[in-house]
Amino acid sequence: MIQPQNLQAGDIIGMVCPAGSIPMEKVQKCVETLTGWGYQVKLGKTVGAKMNCFSATDSERAADLQEMLDDTTVKAVLCGRGGYGVSRIIGQINWSVFAQQPKWIIGFSDITVLHGALQSAGYMSIHGPMAAAFNKGAEGEPYIQALKAILEGRKTQYEAAPNTLNKFGAVTAPMVGGNLCMIAHLIGSVNSFETEGKILFIEDVGEYHYNLDRLLIQVKNAGLLHKLAGLVVGGFTEMKDPSTDFGATALEMIHAHVKEFTFPICFDFPISHGLPNYPIKEGAIYELTVAANKVSLNEA
Secondary structure (H helix, E strand, O other): OEOOOOOOOOOEEEEEOOOOOOOHHHOHHHHHHHHHOOOEEEEOOOOOOOEOOEOOOHHHHHHHHHHHHHOOOEEEEEEOOOOOOHHHHHHHOOOHHHHHOOOEEEEOHHHHHHHHHHHHHOEOEEEOOOHHHHHOHHHHHHHHHHHHHHHOOOOOEEEEOOOOOOEOEEEEEEEEEEEHHHHHHHOOOOOOOOOOOOEEEEEEEOOOHHHHHHHHHHHHHOOOOOOOOEEEEEEEEOOOOOHHHHOOOHHHHHHHHHOOOOOOEEOOOOOOOOOOOOOEEEOOEEEEEEOOOOEEEEEO
16 A cells, blocks of 8 residues: 655645535644644635535545645545445545555545545545544543644554454454445445455444344345454444334444454454544554454554
């Protein structure tokens, strides 16, 4: 995998909203923090804009993202928010200029589609906090600082509490993943995630329990789980119905689908739509250790 260059003081970080919209007032803290780190910030036309459930039309969102990708003075692109809409424009994006000077693309949720495209092309990216996460105060600071560490080229080391559903083991392998709904959505497309021999991480928000079950069946039937090196199950938050309706919680449901596998698996790892949400370098090599007393995930 090709890794973009580390950022230096004075570098420009571009911000765009290639899917949903975000009000300008929710971006200000993010801009202040990034400039406080010594970077400059360039806001795209889609930041603060709104059209129905999107930030702008498909063509406008594609053009805004394309401009940031092609601007050689921009060293990283942080997506203002996820939402819905990247899959509507991903086919319009031209990666030829980006390939000459790869840069970090940062985001999660619907931005998982961008991560899939970058994985298919052989480039690392960052599944991590977007603009609203910078408004979380002291509670969100560890995850923002972890993003800063990645941008500066420092290797991150994470720990999580044990979970009774965990399957013990240790493995070192490339790590990929993101929003489960988007991973399933990409199956069969040119941007589908290749998971064989890799550590897959998954998270989601706002699903019905039956639909989560259906997503897991789709991912499993497509072969994305059978040859994994490891599995990291993050947060499955704001479920739309009580677990009693289905007879199992989200984590119990996932466990039922993966318990047959022998690779190490950890549950309730701090990657989610809310907090906690540690950034992950898609395509980078990580050491996953699932033990009785704790889980550790360290970039190799």
